Amino acid sequence: MIVLDLKDARPLYEQIVERFKHLILCGVLPEDEKLPSVRNLAMELSINPNTIQKAYGELEREGFIYSVKGRGNFVSSNHNLKETKKEELKQQILALVKEGEGIGLTREDIVTLLQNGT
Amino acid sequence: MIVLDLKDARPLYEQIVERFKHLILCGVLPEDEKLPSVRNLAMELSINPNTIQKAYGELEREGFIYSVKGRGNFVSSNHNLKETKKEELKQQILALVKEGEGIGLTREDIVTLLQNGT
DNA sequence: CTAAGTGTACTAGAAGTGATAGTACACTTG
DNA sequence: CAAGTGTACTATCACTTCTAGTACACTTAG
Numbered sequence A, B: 001m002i003v004l005d006l007k008d009a010r011p012l013y014e015q016i017v018e019r020f021k022h023l024i025l026c027g028v029l030p031e032d033e034k035l036p037s038v039r040n041l042a043m044e045l046s047i048n049p050n051t052i053q054k055a056y057g058e059l060e061r062e063g064f065i066y067s068v069k070g071r072g073n074f075v076s077s078n079h080n081l082k083e084t085k086k087e088e089l090k091q092q093i094l095a096l097v098k099e100g101e102g103i104g105l106t107r108e109d110i111v112t113l114l115q116n117g118t
Numbered sequence C: 001c002t003a004a005g006t007g008t009a010c011t012a013g014a015a016g017t018g019a020t021a022g023t024a025c026a027c028t029t030g
Numbered sequence D: 001c002a003a004g005t006g007t008a009c010t011a012t013c014a015c016t017t018c019t020a021g022t023a024c025a026c027t028t029a030g
Helices: A012-025 A038-045 A049-061 A079-101 A107-116 B012-025 B038-045 B049-061 B079-101 B107-116
Strands: A065-068 A072-075 B065-068 B072-075
Touching (some): A012 A079, A049 A065, A049 A072, A079 A107, A079 B079, A079 B107, A107 B107, B012 B049, B012 B079, B049 B072, B079 B107
Antiparallel strands (some): A065 A072, B065 B072
C-alpha cells in the first residue's frame, strides 16, 4: 500500500504522509477505514515505529485521520479535505502561471498545454 | 537586490540561488552583467561568504552564471535557460492538473481559473 | 611592481533535523 | 489476563546547513 523511495531527498515520514493523503483524497481509503498499526507498518517498511508515529501525528494534525487509543488510526471524513486540496492546487497552478508570464509564457500556451499535453 | 527570509525553511544558499535565477530569467540582470563579489554580498546580507560561494557554485553548475578567477561572476546568455524554464514550468503545471483530476478538478476549472483568477 | 579585490579550496565546529533504538505506560479487544 | 494498540520519553548517530578562519592564485588599479 505504501512505497518508500530511499533515494528521495524528502524525509521518510513526509513521503508516508503524502502517500496517505493521496490515498485518502482519491477515496482508495474510505471514511473510518483503519490504517495499519504503527508497529505493523514499521515492520512492513523496515523502518522505525517512531517514523510512522511522526507521520500519523502529522496526518492527524492536518485532519486527515483521527486516532483512538488502544484501537488504532482511522480515516476522517474527506469531503472538506477535497475542497481544501482543490483550492490549494488551483493556487499552486496560478502561481506557476504567473511565474511563467514573467518569462514569456502566455495563458494561450497553457490552454494549448491542457488540450494536447505539450 | 537580494532579500533573505530567515523564517523560510529553505537554506539560505537555496534562497539566493532562486532569487538570482529569477533576476536572470526576467532580464533584470542582463548577459555578462557582473554579480556582487562573494565577500561584498556576504557583508551586505550579514551572512558567511561560504554561503554565497555555495550559491554561486550552484548557479554556475546550472549554467546561469560563469566565473572568472580574480575578476568575478557574470551572467550567462539566458535564451536557452528561458526555454528550459518554460518547459519545466509547463511540466509542473501539467503534473498539478493531473493530480487535481484525481479528486475531481476538471480542465474547465483550470481554464476558468486562468480567465478570472478563481 | 605593489596592493587591493577577486574566486577558490580547505579544515573545524555549532546547531538543527531525520532516523534509529529502547523503554515504558495506558487503553481496547478477544 | 494476554496481545495488540497509541503515546511519550530519552539517548544516540548521521547528515545538512551555516559559520569561522585560513590560505593561495589570479586580475586590476595605482
